[in-house]
Amino acid sequence: MRDDVKGFVASFLAEIEAGNAAIFAGAGLSAPAGFVDWANLVRPLAEELHLDVDKESDLVAVAQFHVNANHQNRHALHTAIVNAFSANNPPTANHRLLARLPITTYWTTNYDKLIETALKDAGKIVDVKWAVPQLANTQPRRDAIVYKMHGDVDRPDEAVATRDDYERYASDRGAFINALAGDLVSKSFLFVGFSFTDPNLEQVLARVRITFKTNQRRHYAIFRNRTRRTDESEAEFEYGKIRQELVLEDLKRFNIRPLLVDEYSEITDILAEIERQYRSRTIFVSSSASDFAPWGEPVVTSFMRTLGSALISAKLRVATGMGLGVGNALFTGALEAIYADRHGHIEDRMLMRPFPQYIADEAKRTEVWEAYRQDIISSAGIALFLFGNKKVGDDTVVADGMIREFEIARQHGVTCIPIGATGYAAAELADRSIGDGADGDAALLDALKELREPRENLNELIDPILKLAAAARKIRDLYTCLTH
Incomplete structure (x- = not known):
């Protein structure tokens, strides 16, 4: 560029x-x-006056000449405007x-x-x-x-x-x-x-x-x-x-x-x-957890709280759907950092959209959640995926909602950062991104591979996450037509 x-x-x-x-x-x-410019708007009026509009530099004068020639009657001019712009x-x-x-x-x-x-x-x-x-x-x-x-x-x-x-x-x-x-x-x-x-x-x-x-x-x-x-x-x-x-x-x-x-x-x-x-200043955090193994719930929630604070301190706007089990910890850390900074309004630093739970009709709930996801994800330029599991009966399974959020993020051209080390859906998404070559971004590919490795200490993930988010915010040299 x-x-x-x-x-x-x-x-x-x-x-x-x-x-x-x-x-x-x-x-x-x-x-x-498909709308005309001024020259083509007044072209038929000029032709009535036996003028060549391509030779005229003052097109406002042409409109005036036509009104004058029709004894100040503007009907033809009004008709030209309606015909040209009402489609x-x-x-x-x-x-x-x-x-x-x-x-x-x-x-x-x-x-x-x-x-x-x-x-x-x-x-x-x-x-x-x-x-x-x-x-x-x-x-x-x-x-x-x-x-x-x-x-x-x-x-x-x-x-x-x-x-x-x-x-x-x-x-x-x-x-x-x-x-x-x-x-x-x-x-x-x-x-x-x-x-x-x-x-x-x-x-x-x-x-x-x-x-x-x-x-x-x-x-x-x-x-x-x-x-x-x-x-x-x-x-x-x-x-x-x-x-x-x-x-x-x-x-x-x-x-x-x-x-x-x-x-x-x-x-x-x-x-x-x-x-x-502009969108890259907003990072959407997709996360949910019902099973906190192998770290345990206190360690996972402490990590999410620290991450929320770190993202705000990095001058990112955090968007979240308040994922099950870990969303409130992320929100708490982000809010603490906002209050500590004492700069700007909360809504300028954080976009919180808890998913509505009490919709009895399953089809209606699915429809509302899809619209909700589309709305919040489209506001972001970066999407972070962590954990991603839920309980179905006695079994812990991959959170299909996180998979859908990943797909929506890709549709909107959002830079996706799945942290495979946190397991479940995040691990599946990391494997998919690595398999796709991280969409041709070699630096992102290497980082996702490194973040796929298991971690005993979750806090080791925070610095690499912040570096990836910072890299995603840089100007992309996408437009070769602008480099000459």
């Missing part, structure tokens, strides 16, 4: 973890979902990646509903603002706010589309300008799919720059490197490259750091790496 990409990922991830990140989405984010197209991978991150503020000039749909699909309560009166209302227990500063496809009559609309924006929708200015001051934005030709945003950026001068918050924008278009001459291509360089340099006046990619697919890779690193 290129150094500039590594730097961006680290910096923006820090803003996400601090709760200071925001997204600004332009038309380029929605284009892969129930699913969000793209990039929308879903952004929606899964703990980002609470989204701004867009798009009319479509892709952002709010992705957020709802991620299980979040979304507060959508596309009209000024909505700014004064608050959706109860909202997880994210989506500001649609140019309106929504459901109300094309209120969409910002023509030069008249832009000229009246400060008087008609000035509250959006104030809200955006406030967010630009207090949050670090990532601009995705945005061309920086919108006069409203330029006005807000200028206001912030003049007010804060050399004390502006840093923002980021992802651009695709200028490529040669079909039927474009060498001279035209060189001109385009020079202009892009000048635009990117100009953005530095607003403390916006550009990040260049060669292909749009690289944006997905970058966002996926941000999500992976």
